[in-house]
Amino acid sequence: MVATKSVAFLLCLLYMIKLSTARDYKCVQEENHCIFRDVQLKSTDSLTKTTFSSDVNSPKVLKFESSSIVQLPPAIFQKFPNIEVLDASFCGLKNLQSDSFSDARNIREVNLTGNKIAILRNFAFDGAPKISNLDLTQNDISEIQENVFDGLTELKILSLGNNRLATLPSRMFNALSSLEVVELQNNLLSKINDDMFTSCTSLITLNVSHNALQKFDLRQFLRDWSVDAIDVSFNRLKTIRIPKNLRKLVASNNQIRSVEAIGKDPALIFLRLSHNKLTSVDQIPSLNKLITLDMSYNQLQDFDFNSVTKFKNLILLKLDGNQLSTISNTLTSDVTYLKYVHLAHNRLTHLDMDVLRTVPRIIKLDLGYNKLTELTAKRLSDKFPVLVRLVLDGNDFRCEQSAELMKDLKYASTEYKSTSNQCKVEQRLVNGICCS
Structure with a gap:
């Protein structure tokens, strides 16, 4: 009798538990x-x-x-x-x-x-x-x-x-002809097949950044219509080939030593190649529609403004963080399209602004955090009438040797002044310039 009651109790309890989960x-x-x-x-x-x-x-x-x-x-x-x-x-x-x-x-x-x-x-x-x-x-x-x-x-x-x-299955995207945006960033991909995206005839944006890709052939995106943007940054690529129909390429933080354009008249307007192993702007192919070129933090040791003539619409040039100790200019005619030049965090010790004489429409020049002890800027407003900002923070100007520079800048329409908190510990602020 006791056993029967116990079984009945357990069955009742189980039923109640079952009800409680419903x-x-x-x-x-x-x-x-x-x-x-x-x-x-x-x-x-x-x-x-x-x-x-x-x-x-x-x-x-x-x-x-x-x-x-x-x-x-x-x-x-x-x-x-x-x-x-x-x-x-x-x-x-x-x-x-x-x-x-x-x-x-x-x-x-x-x-x-x-x-x-x-x-x-x-x-x-x-x-x-x-x-x-x-x-x-x-x-x-x-x-x-x-x-x-x-x-x-x-x-x-x-x-x-x-x-x-x-890894990705080889046929993963084959049935996705309407696909426009693919995000694969922050994975562990070491390889993407050369025909992985061939069937994605509507693709306009691809992000495969922050992976471990050693090779990625962009030839598979070569079509008669444009691809807006591809991001392959933070991988292990050593070479990059740019299809003519691509408009924006972000390939920073790789090991790129070689850049090639596939097809005639490339549509590229934005190219970011920062933090790679490039040694010269001349390694970049002619890109007539390019507006922004970022080659900061590579291994450039010299630069000639003549290099920009193969970029007929270039507005912004970023060469920060390289090893530039000299800047030259063999241009024989003016380049009026270049507006912004970033040369910060290089090794420049002396610079005559006259080296930019054939870039008269420059709006901003960043020379911050070089090793400049001398800068010549005579008739600045006449030579560069639209120069709005000249960045000089973080250099090594000597106060007694900078009197002429301070005089030239005093009467210029260009904003150049630093603030005291931008000066190094051993420097003081004199007429807007940090010097020691």
Whole structure:
């Protein structure tokens, strides 16, 4: 009799526990958003025992806040078939099953940022063909199966940054002809196939920065229409080839020693090559549309302003942080398009402003943090009528030898003055110039 009562008690207890795990979560309406708060689905068993409801009439935006969900409950999309935007970011998601989106036929934006997803399995988004923006940033993804994105013919933005990807399946992007933006930054990629993005005929922006790429052939982007921007910074590239249709290339913090243009009349307007191993501006090919060239923190030891003639529209030239000890100018005619020249953090000790005589329309010249002890700037306003700013901070001017310079600058319309807190410990401020 006692044993029978004990069994009955245990069965009753188990039934009560089972009932306690079956919960109905009701969303709160905020600005036409259906928001579920404090949803706790920490095991797969609880998914089938939980229901979702809403006072919102056919919501189109659904969001989880302060929740812990092991995987997306398919019941969500069965209950709310008109959902267009799903935000399940930072919810502890670990898995995406093949049926997770089976009833999400109207969904267009999916935000799964900041979860714990490790593997993207084949057909994980099957049933949601209208997804156009998929954000999987900041997960633990180390494996992507080849057919995971099959069927996403409308996908335009794919964000996979800040994961643990070391390799990519060779056919991963083959079905994504509508793809416009791909983010793969901050992964562990050491290789990208030479034809990886060939099928992405709509691609305009690609970010593969902060990986371990030793080779990346940009020839696969050579097309009849423009690609807006590619970022390959913070990798291990030794050479870069610029397709003629690319407009912006960021390739800083690599080991680049060689730069080549592919095709005639390159469309490039912005080129950042800072923190590489280039030794001369002459290593850059002719780029007639280029507006900004950043070669700061390379290994340049000399520079001739004649080098800029192969950049017919160059406005900004950055050569900071190199090893320049002399500047020369063999130009025979004026270059009026160059407006901003940065030469800070080099090794210049003496400079005559007359070396810029053929760059008369310069607006700003940065000579800060060199080793200048002498600067000649006679008739500054006459020679450089639009020079607004001359940066001289952090140099080694001698007060007794700078009287002539101070006199020349005093009557110039150019702003040049430093402040006392910009002077070195051993320096003092005299007429706006730090000297010792």
